Amino acid sequence: MKIVILDHPRENPGEIDWSAFSDYGEVTKYERTLPEEVAERIGDAEIVFLNKTVVTKKELEKCPNVKFISVIATGYNTVDVVGAKELGIPVSNVPSYGTEAIGQHAIALLLEITNHVGYHDQEVRKGRRNNANDWCFWDYSSIELENKTIGIVGLGRIGQITSKVAQAFGMKVLAYDSYKNDALENENCKYTDLDTLLANSDVIALHCPLFPETENIINKDTIAKMKDGVIIINNSRGALIVEEDLAEALNSGKVYAAGLDAVRDEPISMDNPLLSAKNCYITPHISWAAVECRQRLIDYSLDNLKAYLDGNPTNIVNGVN
Secondary structure, three states: OEEEEOOOOOOOOOOOOOHHHHHHOEEEEOOOOOHHHHHHHHOOOOEEEEOOOOEOHHHHHOOOOOOEEEEOOOOOOOEOHHHHHHOOOOEEOOOOOOHHHHHHHHHHHHHHHHHOHHHHHHHHHOOHHHHOOOOOOOOOOOOOOOOOEEEEEOOOHHHHHHHHHHHHOOOEEEEEOOOOOHHHOEOOEEEOOHHHHHHHOOEEEEOOOOOOOOOOOEOHHHHHOOOOOEEEEEOOOHHHEOHHHHHHHHHHOOEEEEEEOOOOOOOOOOOOHHHHOOOEEEOOOOOOOOHHHHHHHHHHHHHHHHHHHOOOOOOEOOOOO
């Protein structure tokens, strides 16, 4: 059996062993595959693994041997799942592999904003600690999180991690979610409506999926409903935010700071207004990138292949069994 991996460097730049894939057939790996290379590289392979390579029905029609596609990611919009279904090809994904790390990164963004660890480290290295007249110095005061309120938009698996850590800091949690889990409520964590969350939160963290009803959920109108000096955290999807509106609010001081791990168009364009906005911290979509997460991602993708070969396919996203 021939197996092709169309792109792999982001999942595994070197720390993770792919050798187990060879137990199931002859494996060919590529670091990246351009659109015009897809059909040729799939060739007569029966099993296709991919992450960000776009595969359309047109390419699949040129590769009649393909029996199974495994997306090494949660999002599967890179594959024409409808076209694959019409050709009878099951497509699988990995529904969950980085919950804890993504919640952890949300807190890391928040702590960089409240404590400015990276900034002051660089100032010490410039010699300012040695040249200071006093035994300490700071350019930004730290912000204590105890007794502050964090509004979490989306209290699913990742939102629950952020909620748990926030409560450990002594924060109150307001949660907005279409699906309520009463077991998560306690004296420090309550569900509420979106307007109440916006009006009463010192920090707002976005952990919701990108749906039509959540796209642009942070915009000039919703920002106007927020407290002055609010902090916004988004390591979910960039299109949840109208970036021009957030940049304006940051520059005016309405929003004190933002910590972002996702932007609308990636890689980020150098003319993105958030790059020049005040107090905007941007990481390059790395919440998911802990080595433990990437190991699980590859392991679960291999499990999807095993399940398919055993006749019990799992995590199928296009209804083909």
